[in-house]
Amino acid sequence: MRRLLIAALRVAVVASVLHTTAGAExxxxxxxxxxxxxxxxxxxxxxxxxxxxxxxVFDLAGVLKTKIEGGEPFDVVVITPPxxxxxxxxxxxxxxxxxxxxxxxxGLMIKAGARKPDVSSVEAFKRTLLAARSISYxxxxxxxxxxxxxxxxLGIADAIKTRAAATGDEVNANLLSGASDxxxxxxxxxxxVKGAEVGGVFxxxxxxxxxxxxxxxxxxxxxxxxxxVTFLMSPANSAVIRAxxxxx
Numbered sequence: 001m002r003r004l005l006i007a008a009l010r011v012a013v014v015a016s017v018l019h020t021t022a023g024a025e026x027x028x029x030x031x032x033x034x035x036x037x038x039x040x041x042x043x044x045x046x047x048x049x050x051x052x053x054x055x056x057v058f059d060l061a062g063v064l065k066t067k068i069e070g071g072e073p074f075d076v077v078v079i080t081p082p083x084x085x086x087x088x089x090x091x092x093x094x095x096x097x098x099x100x101x102x103x104x105x106x107g108l109m110i111k112a113g114a115r116k117p118d119v120s121s122v123e124a125f126k127r128t129l130l131a132a133r134s135i136s137y138x139x140x141x142x143x144x145x146x147x148x149x150x151x152x153x154l155g156i157a158d159a160i161k162t163r164a165a166a167t168g169d170e171v172n173a174n175l176l177s178g179a180s181d182x183x184x185x186x187x188x189x190x191x192x193v194k195g196a197e198v199g200g201v202f203x204x205x206x207x208x209x210x211x212x213x214x215x216x217x218x219x220x221x222x223x224x225x226x227x228x229v230t231f232l233m234s235p236a237n238s239a240v241i242r243a244x245x246x247x248x
Contacts, residue, residue, distance in 0.1 A: 025224045026053040027075035030068065032061040034142065034186045035078055035102060035212045037244040038232075046231045052224050060141045060168065068092050074217055075225040080142050081213040093215035100213045101232050102188075102246040106143055106150075109175055109183040109190045110199035117182065119200035126154050129182075132163060136180040139166035146208035147184045153206060172196070186210050187245035212246075 031039045036058045043054040059067075061079035068074055068087060077084070077093065078101060087093040108117055108128070118124040129135065129151070138144040144166065151160040165180050167173075175183040176195050183196075190198050201207065214232065216225045231237070238248060 024051045024053065025222060026055060027225050027228060028055045028057070028073055029076045029078065029228065030057045030059070030064045030072070030074045031076075031078040032064065032080070032142070032212060033058050033138075034061070034104060034188055034210055035246070037188055037192050038102060038241060038246060039078065041240050041244065042232060042237055045237075046228055049231075050224075050227065052228075054228065060138060062140050062142075075220060076214055076216055076228055078212055078214045081211055084213045084215045087215060088218075091218055094218040094220070097216035097226065097229065098213055099215075099229050099233060100211060101229075102212050102241050102248060103209050104186040104188045104212070104246040105201055105207050105209055106146060106184060107187045107190055107201045108199040109172075109185055109193065109196050110181075111175065111178075112195050112197045114199070117199050119203060122154070122203045122205050125203050125206065126156060129154075130156060130159055132181040134163055134165050134174075134180040135160065135182045135184060136165045136167050136171040136174040137184040138168050138171055140168055142210050143184060143186050143189075143208075146210065150202065150206050150208065191245045 029039065039056055043056055047054055061083055064077060064079055065083045065087060068077060069090065081100065084093060084098050088095045088098065108119065110117065117128040119128060137147050148157065151157040165174055171183050171185060172193050174180040182199065187198060187201065190196060214229045216229060241248060
């Protein structure tokens with residue numbers, strides 16, 4: 001009798017594993033570089049917990065929106081809220097799926113060990129920007145747009161344009177090579193860069209908070225994409241959000 005029970009238990013375990021494997025799905029997540037560190041940390045944990053596979057593509061938020069509009073396949077997109085709203089209006093993202101995942105402020109990136117720039121006040125921050133030989137920022141990204149708006153607010157937009165290197169994906173390389181003295185990025189994009197560090201955050205009076213929102217494909221046929229967004233929002237994962245320089 002005991003042998004029969006053990007055999008039955010083994011059959012049940014095997015059947016359970018086969019069922020899980022057979023039900024496993026793959027989702028494609030398009031995410032802004034601003035939240036890359038978070039997604040790279042949590043996606044494998046979601047895979048381990050659910051047995052589903054997550055394929056990730058990272059790029060500037062505006063670039064991802066254009067790709068989706070052009071027919072790029074996706075299950076989940078994580079970009080800025082206005083861009084998610086545009087995709088909802090165009091029937092690409094389900095309206096009810098829009099979820100704010102995290103927020104992050106802007107900072108100045110410097111080479112590791114370099115002297116920290118003075119950002120103790122708005123005037124000091126302004127002097128720091130004007131003293132820089134060259135500043136890199138992602139012109140097509142949310143942080144780049146916000147930086148130019150800040151420069152305009154400070155009355156130094158024209159001066160900044162003459163010493164800024166708007167280089168998109170080459171922002172990190174320019175800073176590390178010494179081609180730029182400073183780089184402007186969300187804190188979450190600075191922390192993972194080897195050989196660089198956060199030189200300081202924008203003063204509160206001129207700080208811009210970049211918000212990341214998730215949206216699920218309007219034509220999603222299963223719940224896995226929504227489950228992934230729910231996983232990102234789990235209170236248990238808040239510590240990961242904070243560790244990557246972001247907040248809820």
